[in-house]
Amino acid sequence: MKAENLARKGILKIESYIPGKSIEEVQKEFGAKRWIKLASNENLLGPSPKAIAAIRKELPTIYLYPEGPCTVLRKALAERFAISEGMVVISNGADNLILMIANAFVDEEDEVVMADPTFPVYTNVTQIMGGKPIKVKLKDFTHDLDTMLKKVNRKTKLVFICNPNNPTGTTVSLESFNYFLSHLPKHVIVVLDEAYGDFVEDAFYPNGLDYIREKRQIIVLRTFSKVYGLAGLRIGYALGKEDLVNCLYQVRDPFPVHRLAQVAAVAALNDEDHAVKSIQLVYEGKRYLYKELDRMGLLYVPSQANFIFIDFEKDSGEIFQALLREGIIIRPGKIWGYSTFARVTIGRMEDNRRFIKALKKVLFQ
Numbered sequence: 001m002k003a004e005n006l007a008r009k010g011i012l013k014i015e016s017y018i019p020g021k022s023i024e025e026v027q028k029e030f031g032a033k034r035w036i037k038l039a040s041n042e043n044l045l046g047p048s049p050k051a052i053a054a055i056r057k058e059l060p061t062i063y064l065y066p067e068g069p070c071t072v073l074r075k076a077l078a079e080r081f082a083i084s085e086g087m088v089v090i091s092n093g094a095d096n097l098i099l100m101i102a103n104a105f106v107d108e109e110d111e112v113v114m115a116d117p118t119f120p121v122y123t124n125v126t127q128i129m130g131g132k133p134i135k136v137k138l139k140d141f142t143h144d145l146d147t148m149l150k151k152v153n154r155k156t157k158l159v160f161i162c163n164p165n166n167p168t169g170t171t172v173s174l175e176s177f178n179y180f181l182s183h184l185p186k187h188v189i190v191v192l193d194e195a196y197g198d199f200v201e202d203a204f205y206p207n208g209l210d211y212i213r214e215k216r217q218i219i220v221l222r223t224f225s226k227v228y229g230l231a232g233l234r235i236g237y238a239l240g241k242e243d244l245v246n247c248l249y250q251v252r253d254p255f256p257v258h259r260l261a262q263v264a265a266v267a268a269l270n271d272e273d274h275a276v277k278s279i280q281l282v283y284e285g286k287r288y289l290y291k292e293l294d295r296m297g298l299l300y301v302p303s304q305a306n307f308i309f310i311d312f313e314k315d316s317g318e319i320f321q322a323l324l325r326e327g328i329i330i331r332p333g334k335i336w337g338y339s340t341f342a343r344v345t346i347g348r349m350e351d352n353r354r355f356i357k358a359l360k361k362v363l364f365q
């Protein structure tokens with residue numbers, strides 16, 4: 001019998017997630033260059049040297065299974081955030097936690113409300129579970145929480161709020177978020193994805209931790225892939241009140257995080273200097289890029305994250321191709337329905353300067 005007849009209903013219709021192009025991938029087509037990847041919002045400063053040292057030290061023990069619940073890291077996170085260890089669950093990337101959330105809470109025919117565009121994994125996991133993604137267009141590039149609230153009904157199980165939003169870099173205001181929460185029925189869980197939360201400059205940003213401490217019906221997602229520069233190791237975590245987190249443990253793999261990721265994450269968490277340096281670099285790069293984009297007369301969405309959504313006012317797929325020839329990888333916006341836009345990661349100053357130089361060549365020469 002054909003596998004497609006054996007697969008669960010709807011599984012084969014799910015659109016697969018298209019990641020940013022990797023350096024290995026583009027090298028095959030364009031050859032070896034001094035590549036800069038500005039396509040997946042990694043930390044171009046790299047990992048903390050303390051994380052690398054911790055990995056080296058751990059290497060001889062990799063013949064042993066890792067410690068399943070990631071006790072050391074869980075304790076460190078709970079202490080840092082002044083919450084109980086039972087409110088923390090760690091897994092192999094926020095991506096995996098998003099799947100775990102769907103696995104734990106989304107039944108067939110349940111509705112899951114989310115923005116459009118936003119991080120596409122929310123749609124994928126909802127569909128895997130046989131749920132229905134309910135997409136609400138952004139308003140001024142930001143979550144339209146009023147309309148999202150109107151879409152909530154008896155069938156709604158989850159609402160995903162990506163804050164800052166990927167790909168636009170915008171945040172919801174404290175006031176609109178509080179209004180939204182106070183009007184939400186009790187059967188709905190809010191998932192606040194704060195993958196880029198460390199980069200937010202807005203003082204009136206609704207920090208998920210405040211709501212977690214109040215034991216609201218919210219799950220906050222965070223990751224070591226962005227500010228901590230450990231994307232290749234795959235490690236992230238979710239925070240929430242104990243009963244929500246317990247449900248996530250029910251669907252958690254026994255050993256989802258390997259030994260090297262666990263020790264690197266603990267070391268990275270304790271390297272405050274590296275994290276601060278990484279954030280400051282993003283702020284400095286953002287100011288520089290805004291200034292240069294203004295000079296070129298290009299419009300962009302002011303960002304609270306480590307990337308900028310830029311409007312090139314022409315097919316960004318062509319600009320993407322032209323920049324590849326210059327050794328630079330960006331993320332064209334067609335997949336999000338914005339074909340003249342692209343999302344560009346803020347890198348180190350030398351990366352940002354190279355991007356601007358190449359962009360000027362591509363646009364004006």
Ligand SMILES: Cc1ncc(COP(=O)(O)O)c(C=O)c1O
Nearest residue numbers: 093094095119166195223225236
């Ligand atoms: C908004 C958002 N959430 C979650 C993730 C996944 O993070 P992780 O690398 O921890 O799986 C990403 C990755 O780019 C993201 O942009």
